[in-house]
Amino acid sequence: MSAMQPDQYNSEHYNNYEDPGSDEEAVGDGRPTIVIMGQKRSGKTSIRKVVFQKMSPNETVFCESTPRVMNEPITGSFINLQTIEFPGQLDAFDTAFNPKEVFSTCGALLFVIDAQADLPEALRKMSAAMIRAYNINKNIKFEVFVHKVDGLSEETRMATYRRIFQKVQDDLADHTLDNIYITYHMTSIYDHSIFEAFSKVIQKLVRQLPALIKLLDMFNTACSVEKSYLFDVSSKIYVATDSNPPDLSTYELCCDMIDITTDLTGIYGNYRIDTNAPPQDGYNLESQSVVRLKVNQVLFMKQVDKYLALIGVMKKEPFEKKGLIDYNFQIFKNGVTAVFEIGRLAITRH
Ligand SMILES: Nc1nc2c(ncn2[C@@H]2O[C@H](COP(=O)(O)OP(=O)(O)OP(=O)(O)O)[C@@H](O)[C@H]2O)c(=O)[nH]1
Numbered sequence: 001m002s003a004m005q006p007d008q009y010n011s012e013h014y015n016n017y018e019d020p021g022s023d024e025e026a027v028g029d030g031r032p033t034i035v036i037m038g039q040k041r042s043g044k045t046s047i048r049k050v051v052f053q054k055m056s057p058n059e060t061v062f063c064e065s066t067p068r069v070m071n072e073p074i075t076g077s078f079i080n081l082q083t084i085e086f087p088g089q090l091d092a093f094d095t096a097f098n099p100k101e102v103f104s105t106c107g108a109l110l111f112v113i114d115a116q117a118d119l120p121e122a123l124r125k126m127s128a129a130m131i132r133a134y135n136i137n138k139n140i141k142f143e144v145f146v147h148k149v150d151g152l153s154e155e156t157r158m159a160t161y162r163r164i165f166q167k168v169q170d171d172l173a174d175h176t177l178d179n180i181y182i183t184y185h186m187t188s189i190y191d192h193s194i195f196e197a198f199s200k201v202i203q204k205l206v207r208q209l210p211a212l213i214k215l216l217d218m219f220n221t222a223c224s225v226e227k228s229y230l231f232d233v234s235s236k237i238y239v240a241t242d243s244n245p246p247d248l249s250t251y252e253l254c255c256d257m258i259d260i261t262t263d264l265t266g267i268y269g270n271y272r273i274d275t276n277a278p279p280q281d282g283y284n285l286e287s288q289s290v291v292r293l294k295v296n297q298v299l300f301m302k303q304v305d306k307y308l309a310l311i312g313v314m315k316k317e318p319f320e321k322k323g324l325i326d327y328n329f330q331i332f333k334n335g336v337t338a339v340f341e342i343g344r345l346a347i348t349r350h
């Protein structure tokens with residue numbers, strides 16, 4: 001373990017950081033946009049409600065079919081974006097919806113494919129929509145959720161994924177567009193996969209991602225932390241993780257930790273994360289929690305700002321050096337603040 005140098009994290013250090021993403025997604029009111037499309041009843045509204053409105057998955061069976069285009073900003077969260085859901089029965093490229101404007105300001109186009117339903121019609125529409133969206137904006141990130149996989153065996157999941165992948169590649173190749181990069185995710189609202197997949201979609205829209213990864217790596221090295229995540233607590237979406245390979249079981253542990261902390265604070269404290277009010281007793285910028293696991297590991301959560309928390313896993317022995325961890329965490333926190341300050345300046349300059 002070692003102490004980090006405060007100037008490792010100062011804002012000047014990150015003035016040189018190059019934004020690899022496009023600036024296109026930050027036009028309009030400055031919020032990146034995720035357009036969600038897919039057949040009727042494929043699960044679009046359920047995903048939005050479970051991830052951003054804390055609806056329990058079982059309650060989604062009562063979701064009514066969406067009658068019109070739903071344009072919703074995400075509030076009460078660090079994530080400053082909006083989602084636009086096009087219900088299955090509407091054609092997003094109808095001139096009435098002004099597709100040029102919608103897709104030129106779109107950061108990610110997310111297709112939800114019901115893996116338990118008939119695929120051919122859904123895939124035909126998806127390929128056609130990707131081609132049209134790409135022709136409007138070549139910077140769009142294309143994401144496919146092969147959704148409702150909870151009802152499928154591992155074998156059927158893989159077969160369904162291969163079928164979807166092959167059909168989309170063939171369709172794009174027919175239009176000599178096989179260079180479009182598409183990311184596929186297997187998802188279900190009944191487990192953590194939907195939060196993990198949404199995290200990956202959102203990370204691609206976070207301009208500061210490379211700088212955040214670097215900060216997490218430096219913190220890990222200085223404190224002997226094995227894996228760390230920067231979480232948006234209210235949505236359980238991780239905005240960044242270090243450069244070590246992702247590990248689903250650690251991610252699930254972190255989500256459980258957030259649930260326990262927010263549920264306990266909600267019942268016994270004064271949990272007000274979704275308001276603009278100053279932090280209240282029970283949940284504030286000093287909040288932190290620690291769980292000692294049966295294996296020789298410690299899971300810790302420390303609040304970075306009003307919405308973001310750092311969650312990390314490390315061995316028990318180095319965790320005993322609390323003073324050094326607190327010191328390094330303070331420098332990490334300053335680094336995150338500096339990175340986002342620069343991001344804000346970059347957005348206002350455009
Ligand atoms: N088994 C399973 N069912 C799901 C999942 N996600 C959503 N559903 C169910 O799918 C049904 C349709 O969900 P919606 O979210 O309304 O579908 P939609 O895509 O918004 O449909 P439209 O608004 O009509 O375009 C609901 O009964 C949900 O409970 C999932 O991951 N697994």
Ligand SMILES: [Mg+2]
Nearest residue numbers: 044045065066
């Ligand atoms: Mg809907």
